[in-house]
Amino acid sequence: MNAEAPVRSEGDHWLTVVRHRFRDWRGNRPFWAGLLIVFGGFPIAYFPYADLRLGNVTLAMATTAGAGSxxxxxxxxxxxxxxxxxxxxxxFAGVASILLGLVSLPVSNLGGFFIGFLFSLLGGALALSWAPGKPAEADGSDEADGSDEPKEGAVVDKGDALADGPYLAVPGPRGTETTYATETTAHADGGRNSAG
Known part of the structure; x- marks a missing residue:
């Protein structure tokens, strides 16, 4: 069980439950990228077929490329x-939406008066940059057993490993190194013998 998951009781209002489920669903997919791309498609498709009435005057944005729009x-x-x-x-969806947004500039009234163009470009960029999260391990994490030591085969952050050393951020000798001074380390120290 995830320690950060909200605890839901029987008394929760159904709107709260729906909101939590929607938030979980939204968090597992590029939701905002898809929403921006959908919003970008509306003005591109709408403006060539829309007409604005000002009294007895009708303004139509219809062009010969209405089907393309x-x-x-x-x-x-x-x-x-x-x-x-x-x-x-x-x-694929990110690249295609960026390309379609660029094509909409000459085809569809400057990309739906730049509104649809900008939404589709921003949504495509968000889709390309989105990466799925890593699922939590089912057997629990290191903190669950109460020990500070990482488990066998676990990946340890270098900063965490160095913070436990005697000189914060100064690592000790590796398994292949020796602690006594050699001619090379003496030259690196400026001629001082660090072992004695």
């Missing part, structure tokens, strides 16, 4: 949802 917008939204449900596709 729709395709780019739908593809970006699909890539955003792919990041949520297929985390192993994050590199």
């Amino acid at each position: 729709l395709i780019i917008g739908v593809l970006l939204m699909t890539l955003g949802f792919t990041l949520w449900f297929q985390q192993n596709m994050r590199v």
Whole structure:
């Protein structure tokens, strides 16, 4: 059991339980990258088909590349949802969303007036930089047994190993070194004999 996991009792409100489950789900995937890419797809697909009415005047942003804008917008939204449900596709989805965002500049009204372009680029960069977390070991950690010594075969941080030495951050001799002064160490010490 994870010591940092929140303890849920029977009296927890269902909204609290849903919020905790959503937070756990969100933490195991590039959620924010997918959300930004989905948000980037909306203005790219919407603006070529939208019209603005000001009294009797209708302003339309429709261009000859309206179908291209729709395709780019739908593809970006699909890539955003792919990041949520297929985390192993994050590199492909990140690169594809960056490329589609760049293609949307000339095709779709300057990338949805730069809104969709910026969201898709930022989301693609977040998708490329996201890395899955390492799962916690099921058998427990070193702190669980109460000892300060690492287990057999465990990776020890060099800073932690040096902090236990007699001169904080000065390591002692390694297994292949000797503690007596040789001619080489005497020259490195400036001619002083450190052993005697």
